[in-house]
Amino acid sequence: MNDQLRWRYWPIRLKLLFLTMLVSTLGIALVCVSLIVLENRTYRNQMESELHVIASILAEQSAAALLFEDREQLRSISSSLRQIETITQACVFDAAGMLLTSLNEPDKVTCPDLSTAPVMGFEANAYKLMVPVTLDQEVLGYIYLNSHLKVLRAHIQSFVMAAVGIGLLIQLLLLFVAYKLQRIVSHPILALSDTAEQIAIEHDYSIRAPVSGHDELGRLSATFNDMISTIQLQNRRILESRDSLERKVEERTAQLSLANRELEAFSYSVSHDLRQPLRAIEGFSQALEEDCEENLNDLGKDYLRRVRAASVRMSNLIDGLLVLSRVSRQTVEAEPVDLTSLLQEICDELCSIGDRPPTEIHIQPDMAVTGDSRMLRVAFQNLLENAWKYSSKKDRRRIEVTSTSDSAGAVVKVQDNGAGFDMKYVEKLFVAFNRLHTPSEFGGTGIGLATVYRVIRRHHGEVWAESELGKGATFYVKLPHSAEQR
Amino acid sequence: MEGYSILVVEDNPDDQVLTVRALKNASKNCQIVVLEDGQAAIDYLFGNGADEALNKLGVVLLDLKLPRVNGLEVLNKIRSSPRTNWLPVIMVTSSDEPGELLEAYRLGANSYINKPINLREFTDQMNVLARYWLQVNKVPRAGSVRKV
Numbered sequence: 001m002n003d004q005l006r007w008r009y010w011p012i013r014l015k016l017l018f019l020t021m022l023v024s025t026l027g028i029a030l031v032c033v034s035l036i037v038l039e040n041r042t043y044r045n046q047m048e049s050e051l052h053v054i055a056s057i058l059a060e061q062s063a064a065a066l067l068f069e070d071r072e073q074l075r076s077i078s079s080s081l082r083q084i085e086t087i088t089q090a091c092v093f094d095a096a097g098m099l100l101t102s103l104n105e106p107d108k109v110t111c112p113d114l115s116t117a118p119v120m121g122f123e124a125n126a127y128k129l130m131v132p133v134t135l136d137q138e139v140l141g142y143i144y145l146n147s148h149l150k151v152l153r154a155h156i157q158s159f160v161m162a163a164v165g166i167g168l169l170i171q172l173l174l175l176f177v178a179y180k181l182q183r184i185v186s187h188p189i190l191a192l193s194d195t196a197e198q199i200a201i202e203h204d205y206s207i208r209a210p211v212s213g214h215d216e217l218g219r220l221s222a223t224f225n226d227m228i229s230t231i232q233l234q235n236r237r238i239l240e241s242r243d244s245l246e247r248k249v250e251e252r253t254a255q256l257s258l259a260n261r262e263l264e265a266f267s268y269s270v271s272h273d274l275r276q277p278l279r280a281i282e283g284f285s286q287a288l289e290e291d292c293e294e295n296l297n298d299l300g301k302d303y304l305r306r307v308r309a310a311s312v313r314m315s316n317l318i319d320g321l322l323v324l325s326r327v328s329r330q331t332v333e334a335e336p337v338d339l340t341s342l343l344q345e346i347c348d349e350l351c352s353i354g355d356r357p358p359t360e361i362h363i364q365p366d367m368a369v370t371g372d373s374r375m376l377r378v379a380f381q382n383l384l385e386n387a388w389k390y391s392s393k394k395d396r397r398r399i400e401v402t403s404t405s406d407s408a409g410a411v412v413k414v415q416d417n418g419a420g421f422d423m424k425y426v427e428k429l430f431v432a433f434n435r436l437h438t439p440s441e442f443g444g445t446g447i448g449l450a451t452v453y454r455v456i457r458r459h460h461g462e463v464w465a466e467s468e469l470g471k472g473a474t475f476y477v478k479l480p481h482s483a484e485q486r
Numbered sequence: 487m488e489g490y491s492i493l494v495v496e497d498n499p500d501d502q503v504l505t506v507r508a509l510k511n512a513s514k515n516c517q518i519v520v521l522e523d524g525q526a527a528i529d530y531l532f533g534n535g536a537d538e539a540l541n542k543l544g545v546v547l548l549d550l551k552l553p554r555v556n557g558l559e560v561l562n563k564i565r566s567s568p569r570t571n572w573l574p575v576i577m578v579t580s581s582d583e584p585g586e587l588l589e590a591y592r593l594g595a596n597s598y599i600n601k602p603i604n605l606r607e608f609t610d611q612m613n614v615l616a617r618y619w620l621q622v623n624k625v626p627r628a629g630s631v632r633k634v
Contacts, residue, residue, distance in 0.1 A: 275601075279603050284500070287504070
């Protein structure tokens with residue numbers, strides 16, 4: 001069935017019109033039916049009394065004839081009934097119930113048989129009547145009359161026609177009136193609905209619905225307008241706070257980019273300007289050693305060596321700080337990284353420059369993570385260098401890198417069997433310039449693990465370590481598969 | 487070939503001395519011209535007597551960070567003129583900013599080296615550099631280019 005034809009899809013004007021017409025039709029139909037029933041009864045009563053009058057007159061006229069059993073007279077009396085069109089049969093009986101004469105002689109059978117006490121009154125197509133013929137309270141006989149109901153039918157039929165016709169006319173008039181009147185109710189509803197629709201389409205919350213009257217519809221429109229005003233106000237506040245937020249973000253961004261530019265200028269200075277005097281110190285002490293060696297005694301040579309060693313340490317510090325500053329400001333790209341190859345390359349490099357490579361290096365094959373390959377290289381280079389360095393005093397050095405992966409990300413484990421550290425200092429491990437070993441035990445700048453921490457944090461990952469003094473250290477790096485990068 | 491000169495543009499006096507020492511170690515006979523800033527380099531290459539200088543020049547060692555006119559501007563100027571665009575230019579710097587490295591090559595540097603802290607390493611570098619650019623490498627002479 002077409003949806004449009006369903007009651008719930010009908011427009012409200014049609015519903016109102018339909019309901020009004022339904023009620024008025026019912027009313028008019030009820031009135032018509034009552035009138036018809038009433039008319040039917042009135043007409044029947046009238047017919048009944050007319051026939052009674054005729055029967056009484058007939059009985060009076062036939063009394064003498066019955067007394068003398070004058071059949072000729074009786075026939076002539078009954079024949080006079082032919083004048084009356086509605087009467088189809090008239091029969092005259094004597095006191096004993098014997099038929100003496102009838103109006104339609106050949107149709108004797110239509111006369112009732114008095115011995116069986118026939119039913120009188122209205123039947124389907126006829127009205128039957130029996131009156132006794134009396135003289136001085138002595139019953140002389142009976143007269144029976146049978147009248148057809150054609151006239152009654154015709155009358156009722158024309159009455160029904162008239163009633164229906166008038167009913168229809170009234171309906172038409174009511175339809176016109178109802179059509180005019182439904183507007184009183186439907187107009188405010190339609191206006192409200194149009195307004196709501198317009199607001200929804202145009203998002204213009206300055207539009208208001210017309211308020212008509214103080215009834216429920218008027219209150220509905222007023223409440224609707226109040227709601228729209230509230231939304232308009234809230235919208236304005238949201239926009240205002242968004243604008244102010246945007247301004248704040250712009251200001252902060254400007255401040256941040258200024259700070260970033262300053263930081264870049266600073267790192268540039270560190271890389272260029274700090275290195276230059278250092279190179280002079282290192283260069284001239286070396287030149288001094290080479291060109292004027294014969295003029296220096298052993299003490300002088302020792303001092304010179306110390307100057308050079310210090311400048312090398314400072315150079316390493318500057319390099320470390322530069323890397324730390326670079327991983328802090330570089331944008332982090334998210335790309336698939338073949339960690340196994342990356343670690344293998346780092347190990348190959350370390351093997352080529354280191355004095356004694358570890359006894360055993362195990363790197364789990366096919367390790368893959370998501371992140372910035374340049375930055376991850378810096379982080380894992382530091383971790384491997386540490387494993388390299390702190391295991392250097394062991395006879396059998398073992399370095400192992402494995403990883404486990406789940407839906408959230410991968411945890412990479414870098415394990416060595418070197419010097420390890422005391423777990424009570426674990427808090428200081430990833431803080432820049434904090435060292436857990438003296439320079440005479442193991443050299444270093446104290447920047448490496450701070451750099452690792454920075455790289456992994458910028459990947460939204462985590463890094464932590466476990467160790468036992470003398471038994472080695474294990475570093476864990478947890479990297480999410482696809483985190484929103486900072 | 488030993489007669490070709492090296493132009494060193496370096497603002498820091500310490501680095502000037504160390505560079506000259508390293509180059510002298512590498513090649514005893516080479517002539518070294520030391521200039522202190524970018525403007526001086528431009529005057530030397532484009533000013534009066536530039537033709538004679540260009541005829542003898544084998545390679546330019548250009549510091550990246552120079553007062554007034556910086557190394558990249560000097561490089562750009564050298565590459566923009568048909569009189570000098572053939573000149574081998576080696577950027578020498580103590581910074582290792584990737585952006586500057588890229589920019590130097592984009593502007594047409596022939597080589598880019600970081601000055602190492604260690605003097606022996608630096609001397610080795612200068613040795614390799616002088617041998618390659620003054621003895622192995624061939625350049626079109628300034629005169630032949632000028633006729634074009």
